[in-house]
Amino acid sequence: MNGKSQGETLLKFAGVEKRFGDTLAVKHLDLEIGRGDFVAIMGPSGCGKTTTLRMLAGLEQPTAGHIYRDGEIIDGVPPWLRRMPLVWQNYALFPFLSVLDNVAFGLRNDDVGKADRHRRSMEWLARLGIEDLAQRNPETLSGGQAQRVALARALVLEPDVLLLDEPLSALDAHMVVRMQTEIAELQRALGITFVYVTHNQSEAFAMADRVVIMNEGEIQQVGSPMDVYRAPRTRFVADFVGTNNIVDGVVRLAPKGKCTVVTNLGEFVSSNPSNTDIAAGADVHLVVSADLVSVSKSAKSGKSNAVAARLVGESFVGNVVTLVFEAADGQELKVQLQQRALQDLKLRTGDEVTLTFEPVDTLIIPSA
């Protein structure tokens, strides 16, 4: 997997493994994170992403392998000497300290004088637009306010690396979008490395330069959000990221750049530039993103990559509608359309349609 970073490497996992009793939370992790990167580690719960973050912070010790920072092993370094502040999912603010003293906590541990640490803390509170809250008790804050305090408390230490553990998961939907923008802008302005753990792909894709997809303790894919979205490398990623149609098949012909795949739904041609070289006879998954499928009510025989299907349901979020179709053998196929386009089609549940997709939009990934 592409675990290399483009710039200068700041953090490196080399063969890191973490075992809790009989369960292997993280299996042989190799990953490099560059200075100034915004890396999002994403996966379903229990995939090992939080364990990975806790190992960086020194709250867990790898059972095998090493973690490097600037080329030096940091395995034995206790958490209080790592200088990688963490923004916690539930904020973990100190309830018996004012907002100002919460932010100044880390500076106090650095023996910064009182006047100086208050000045620097106030600067950060002002930068995040919450200087009015300085004397408040953290338990009286709203989620968005508490999140800003948690950010200020970490950033006042001027770290090279900021760790974020699902920081937006406890916020209301409208706050999430606002904080996403703020966090992304903050990272670009400061130029420090952000390691951001989330199970939410829209958060990861909106902010990160590089996305690491994990499942069952293993890295599935590393790449830019667009790469991962348009060219998933494994079936898991294709399923987890975006809204993809996945059809299993066998490669019949594989001349350079153009594959013919036989499936239960017929023959399909794939000429996606991200296809890996595959020999004839190999088992593959055919992946087509739901927003790249067209729907027509007339039967278009003769055209390649066409499937007859019946509309069975729809769900919509905002102006994007996801239509669910059922093909001949019960295979489910999804199509994403703009609300407007759907109205023009005048579809009703049970209608028979033809779904088509371009060979260039049809990706094949080898079946594991």
Added chain:
Amino acid sequence: MRILLRAYVALVFAFIFAPIVVSFVFSFSENRFPSLPLTEFSTIWYQKVLDEPAFADAFRRSLIVAGVTSVLSTFIGFGAAYVDYRYRFFGQKFYVAMGIVPPMIPVLILGVAMLMFLSQIGLSGTLHSVIISHVVLCTPFAMAICRLRLSQMEPNLEAAAWNLGANQWRTMRMVIVPFCAPAILASAFITAAISLDEFAIAWFVSGLEETLPVRVLNLVARQSSPSVNAIGSFTFTMSLTLVVLAQVVLIFSQKRRAKPEATS
């Protein structure tokens, strides 16, 4: 049905508190014998107690024992609770169970056992022996109160402090102890109240260093004096104050936690 229930509750409270109230009232009555109608209001019996050096000494000893016991058992109880909170180890359930056991042993048996043990190591019949025995009796209460408070702590709070550069000792000083402050204060009050009242164990181990409850019993065993009412009322008020203080501290800290969320 509801009225019956209320009457029943009132009756139960009356049974519990009537003797205390009676003792309270007669402690201010001039009559030597507790009888109705009440004679003139007087503080003569309080004065009498103050004038008797045996009582003053016993009271002083009780205060010392209660003070030292309160500090020691709160310290040990907090430490024991923290160990249980922080670490996972073999035999942890047994460890907690052993910590809770002493108050469940009948005080008479605890008293005899303490006497035998302390005389073995040459410590019986001193104020130290009362303090040691009371620490054994009171520590479980302190541990229970502190465990409850620790269980309310956000699980990541300690790790958050480490993550911001505070080592373990500093985290203890700057995060754990401040967070547990209400519980620590409450256990100090409660353990002091328990120690002040405790009679049975002290009777076995105190020897000539009588504490106030022991002195009172020795007095009552020989004669009946209204001074006993005065002492009883006084110690009852003191214990009640300590227990109420502990409750106030705990309730206040709960209230602060439960403050409603402000909107942004």
